[in-house]
Amino acid sequence: MAQRLKLIVAYDGGPFAGWQSQPNGNAIQNHIERAIQRVSGKPVRVHGSGRTDAGVHALGQCAHFDVDQSGLSPARWLSALNALLPATIRILDCRRVSNDFHARFSAKGKVYRYRIWSAPVLPPFEYGRVCHLTNTLDLEPVKRSAKQFIGTHDFAAFAANRATPEANSVRTLHSVRVTQRGGLTILEFDGDGFLYKMARLLAGAVVQHAQGKLSIQEITRRLAGASSKKPSPLVAPAAGLFLVRVRY
Amino acid sequence: MAQRLKLIVAYDGGPFAGWQSQPNGNAIQNHIERAIQRVSGKPVRVHGSGRTDAGVHALGQCAHFDVDQSGLSPARWLSALNALLPATIRILDCRRVSNDFHARFSAKGKVYRYRIWSAPVLPPFEYGRVCHLTNTLDLEPVKRSAKQFIGTHDFAAFAANRATPEANSVRTLHSVRVTQRGGLTILEFDGDGFLYKMARLLAGAVVQHAQGKLSIQEITRRLAGASSKKPSPLVAPAAGLFLVRVRY
Numbered sequence: 384m385a386q387r388l389k390l391i392v393a394y395d396g397g398p399f400a401g402w403q404s405q406p407n408g409n410a411i412q413n414h415i416e417r418a419i420q421r422v423s424g425k426p427v428r429v430h431g432s433g434r435t436d437a438g439v440h441a442l443g444q445c446a447h448f449d450v451d452q453s454g455l456s457p458a459r460w461l462s463a464l465n466a467l468l469p470a471t472i473r474i475l476d477c478r479r480v481s482n483d484f485h486a487r488f489s490a491k492g493k494v495y496r497y498r499i500w501s502a503p504v505l506p507p508f509e510y511g512r513v514c515h516l517t518n519t520l521d522l523e524p525v526k527r528s529a530k531q532f533i534g535t536h537d538f539a540a541f542a543a544n545r546a547t548p549e550a551n552s553v554r555t556l557h558s559v560r561v562t563q564r565g566g567l568t569i570l571e572f573d574g575d576g577f578l579y580k581m582a583r584l585l586a587g588a589v590v591q592h593a594q595g596k597l598s599i600q601e602i603t604r605r606l607a608g609a610s611s612k613k614p615s616p617l618v619a620p621a622a623g624l625f626l627v628r629v630r631y
Numbered sequence: 632m633a634q635r636l637k638l639i640v641a642y643d644g645g646p647f648a649g650w651q652s653q654p655n656g657n658a659i660q661n662h663i664e665r666a667i668q669r670v671s672g673k674p675v676r677v678h679g680s681g682r683t684d685a686g687v688h689a690l691g692q693c694a695h696f697d698v699d700q701s702g703l704s705p706a707r708w709l710s711a712l713n714a715l716l717p718a719t720i721r722i723l724d725c726r727r728v729s730n731d732f733h734a735r736f737s738a739k740g741k742v743y744r745y746r747i748w749s750a751p752v753l754p755p756f757e758y759g760r761v762c763h764l765t766n767t768l769d770l771e772p773v774k775r776s777a778k779q780f781i782g783t784h785d786f787a788a789f790a791a792n793r794a795t796p797e798a799n800s801v802r803t804l805h806s807v808r809v810t811q812r813g814g815l816t817i818l819e820f821d822g823d824g825f826l827y828k829m830a831r832l833l834a835g836a837v838v839q840h841a842q843g844k845l846s847i848q849e850i851t852r853r854l855a856g857a858s859s860k861k862p863s864p865l866v867a868p869a870a871g872l873f874l875v876r877v878r879y
Contacts, residue, residue: 440756506723
């Protein structure tokens with residue numbers, strides 16, 4: 384009889400090829416699957432709540448996997464996996480869940496944080512963990528543009544193309560919190576789901592508006608499905624993005 | 632006629648062989664000297680306020696160097712050096728100072744911060760920036776032991792041996808601030824000078840006391856120049872230490 388374990392995983396995305404398994408084996412999923420196999424002796428598939436791209440970080444990614452009920456306790460799994468994983472991938476929590484829990488399909492929402500450093504010099508300890516803009520970022524236009532995204536919209540204009548696009552691109556953003564302290568501006572998006580690269584495209588639109596390159600009217604047009612295609616959408620850099628938590 | 636420039640430098644010590652020039656060329660001083668030479672075309676010696684060991688970080692190391700008065704303005708030097716240095720070394724400030732200023736000999740004091748993470752799991756974003764203890768660290772014994780060091784003492788028992796020991800090992804610690812929030816404990820030492828590895832030996836003694844391995848009596852004996860030599864002094868790991876600022 385199998386038991387299902389749920390993991391909360393934090394990682395510094397810098398050294399890895401994103402969440403999803405890669406042939407080179409350097410995705411976060413690869414590292415976790417290898418660690419589990421070293422403990423259990425069997426190949427195991429780990430299911431994440433969704434992908435994060437190369438360079439994107441996580442404070443609370445969620446994943447599940449199935450193991451023999453006769454095996455280790457969740458607490459022992461947590462210690463064993465952390466002993467085997469690189470220090471830049473940490474299992475923060477491991478607990479048993481019912482067998483109908485699914486990290487991806489049971490997810491009710493996610494919170495993403497986007498961090499921007501806007502000053503000429505980037506402190507060394509923020510390197511790889513922010514999007515660096517050398518000019519000041521005014522708070523008012525950041526708040527004004529961020530506010531436009533709250534609510535239920537068709538976010539198709541804020542998704543990157545991929546081979547199999549989502550059939551339905553309507554999503555609800557419950558809130559977008561904006562905070563600024565010194566050179567650091569943080570956007571926090573809380574929504575029921577995010578399209579491919581959506582969080583980075585929303586952050587990119589906020590930056591473009593604050594820089595006077597994208598009007599509120601154009602943002603509104605894009606949310607309504609119309610667009611002049613100018614300026615081109617900006618995918619804000621991966622280094623600034625953090626998956627904060629997954630809600631179930 | 633030469634002009635003297637004063638630099639405030641921040642660095643993530645992780646990738647480097649400490650502050651002081653090394654034959655392998657991977658010390659922070661090497662990197663800064665090479666960057667200056669690429670700008671001025673001449674070999675230049677950079678003088679720091681003091682060494683930091685491999686792995687030790689700086690939020691505000693101070694250094695000076697001399698250049699031709701006909702050259703770049705301080706603001707242009709700052710931009711040029713940051714353009715040439717690795718992202719984990721940043722010049723935060725560059726200004727002209729009088730020719731009798733010396734980064735080491737004019738220093739009136741320094742502030743060092745020691746960061747300790749005390750919980751079973753180390754978050755990936757703290758990796759390389761703290762000393763990791765897997766057990767809880769009680770605040771009371773940390774404060775009690777840290778307090779012993781305040782004032783003017785002969786800190787010979789809290790200095791590592793080196794080829795040429797300091798002639799005078801009496802130093803004054805103006806304050807030792809202790810803060811704790813969740814798993815993170817921070818010790819901040821403000822003193823008129825620090826012996827070789829002194830900040831890490833003070834942090835080590837605080838940890839040993841909090842772990843019940845070193846009594847207040849033994850700390851007092853060591854400050855008075857007597858010691859049973861047990862337990863052996865603990866040099867806390869370099870990764871937890873930050874040179875915060877140099878006072879002039």
